[in-house]
Amino acid sequence: MSAGRRNPTPLTIVSASRLHDSRKASDGAEWSKLMARSQDGDREAYRTLLEDVTPYIRSLAARCFKQPSDVEDAVQDVLLTIHMVRHAYDPGRPFGPWLAAIANRRIIDRLRRDTRRKAREVELSTDHETFAEPSANLHTETADEVALAQAIEWLPPDQRQTIRMLKLNEMSLKEAAAASGRSIPALKVATHRAIKSLRRMLKQQSNSP
């Protein structure tokens, strides 16, 4: 081994979980101090504490609730509980377990309440929805529109073009004649036949299930 060769620096591997744990421990000590100051009426310390713990509570709540609004409700419930029992915190004890116990307790309570409610109630799908006004039942109109568009597609090309120009694009007979190069009587006949065919096709569709 040559004298000039330096010993390699030993690698220190710190796992992500250890980093996370040490972060949590330092957070806990900091939170403990902030809570002690909050108990004495320091509002800035209280604001810092609540803003700091909110993401942690949210991560706990997100494990149990899927809907973001449910998660946020649970977070707010926990924050309110912390506020109401903040006098019960002993600054001599670690803050982390105190917070986690309250958060878990309130989240479990909400889950139980949700489960009870779901057991009693039946969620309605759109099939169950009815409205007094016919215009509110839009999904039936949509089905009619789809059927009509499909029927237009099945028309012979000259009839399809005529219907599109005169009925869908609302062109006048003169404009349609100029655009297509066909005579006005020819367009009139094509329209008449197209409407007759459409009526027949839609009638067939409504008769067959």
Add this chain to the structure above:
Amino acid sequence: MTETPDLIDALVENAAPVRRLRPPLLRAGLWLAFAATVLGLIAIAHGVRTDFSDCVRQPLFVLSMIGALATGILAAVASFRISLPDSSRLWIILPLPALAFWVSIIGYGCLADWVSMDPEGIRLGETVRCFATLFMTSVPLSIAMLVMLRYAALLRPLEVSLMGGLAVAAVTAFALSLFHDLDATVMILIWNLGAAALVATLGSLFGQSMLTWMASHFTTLPRPDTGP
């Protein structure tokens, strides 16, 4: 729905200084001191049972009194301990050995020395006075317990009301044995275990809702109910 940052603003706005809770052992001690005061007042008004000096010479009587008192003290300690969110749920087993000892002593006493109750043994006057003692002891002690532990409504209402109910029940049974001469074995059973079971059942049935009621009426903010 209120946004979370808005809620934090509101909570910070309401963040008045609070007085920290004293250690649970001290608070249990305060409650027990209150219980001793109540029993002392009843003793002054009513006087202890006439045959008290004879009773203290009977080991079974003394042991059952010790059992009831130990159950009351340990259940009070457990209820104050368990009301703190970060304490272990296992505190619930603290009074169980004393409870088992107390029940077994009463049971053994009944088996060993069964005194049957003759028709003349049923004295209405004494029964009514027993009821009076039952209420005078259990009602103020229950109210004191509910006020002192009202914050637990949001955390562990069931366990706290169960332990609190047991503490009140055991102290009440102790008071009944102290103030009333219960000759017949059936009377001892009814007044000790019956009263204890009654108070503990009422505590666990209504303790939870009473704690919630106390919490909503004696705290600065209404009970959170952000659900739909």
